[in-house]
Amino acid sequence: MSTALITGITGQDGAYLAALLLEKGYRVVGLARRSASADRVSERLRWLGVLDRVELVDGDLLDLSSLIRIMNDVKPDEVYNLGAQSFVAASWQQPLLTGQATGIGAANVLEAVRLVRPSARFYQASSSEMYGLIQEKVQSERTPFYPRSPYAVAKLYAHWMTVNYRESFGLHASSGILFNHESPLRGIEFVTRKVTDGVARIKLGLASQLQLGNLEATRDWGHARDYVRAMWLMLQQDVADDYVVATGRTTSIRELCRIAFSHAGLNYEDHVVSSQSLMRPAEVDVLLGDPGKAREKLGWEASTGLEDMIAEMVEADLARHRSRQG
């Protein structure tokens, strides 16, 4: 039985990846930060019905000694580094913490792997945010990076450290440059979930308005369930490499609103307000990924379209609010 260690197991991707690896017969160990609220830690894993099948170990990406202890105890065959301060907007408020968790955190995990478990295969959760100010209309593994937020700068450091540890020490270290991916388990602060939650509240009479920021930016949105499959596939290759994971379709926030509101029989124009206070200091205007390499080398393809995913998210948020209403 192979053992996988997942940092960020309490997040959206961590939960879906844990479910996938359990289905494949792995022993799954997740690094989780101590929290005053145990419910918060286990919420997503419980939602997917896998909480009692994963082992959670205490640790923190900022604490190298905890990572070394965990590598020694767990002896993982595969390490997925998904932990990060992942909310772009918050990275301007907490640039140094973001640098620590999102950048140095990855370097800490790489060091722990190098020192204790160099045979383990390593996955780094890189991001399309690294492209930032777009240099090419469609972004591939060869497109130059131009990060536009403290988050993206930190991710770029982690990305190049992954490449560097592969080249310097021969680690089997791969970096997945994943474009936005969503699900009913997406954090409520991200725009897709904020919109689907807003639609549910408005539909149920709990709110009448939804305040958003920039409606004109576009994103290449896929489903998290599909994207964690790409992570796993990367670590099954003989040779480690970097891959773009995307759908190849880009959609504006405005169009996302239209799709989500119309799923509930509502017109977004009656409810959505664009507020200056939610605009970012620097914006990534357009993201559109070319998943060609992942398709050819990994045999990976996105299987859930945007409309179906948004419908699933709206339905899940309606169910959540209905159950709270009793």
Ligand code: NDP
């Ligand atoms: P989430 O924000 O849902 O999850 C982030 C996870 O990181 C949480 O489990 C969080 O733990 C953990 N974490 C944060 N700081 C620390 C720390 N100091 N020590 C240990 N754990 C920590 O992110 P997603 O699941 O959406 O994304 C997973 C990864 O993929 C992230 O690195 C993200 O930046 C990256 N990514 C995501 C994309 C997306 O569209 N979702 C696209 C491209 C990259 P806690 O619960 O304690 O807060």
Ligand code: GDR
């Ligand atoms: P992003 O996701 O920054 O792309 O990072 P987010 O959903 O936060 O923003 C997407 C776009 O929507 C615009 N927007 C708003 N965003 C939020 N959160 N809230 C709003 O009210 C709002 N109104 C408009 C934003 O300006 C932006 O253009 C996500 C994260 O998961 C990262 O960790 C990951 O690396 C990237 O995706 C790929």
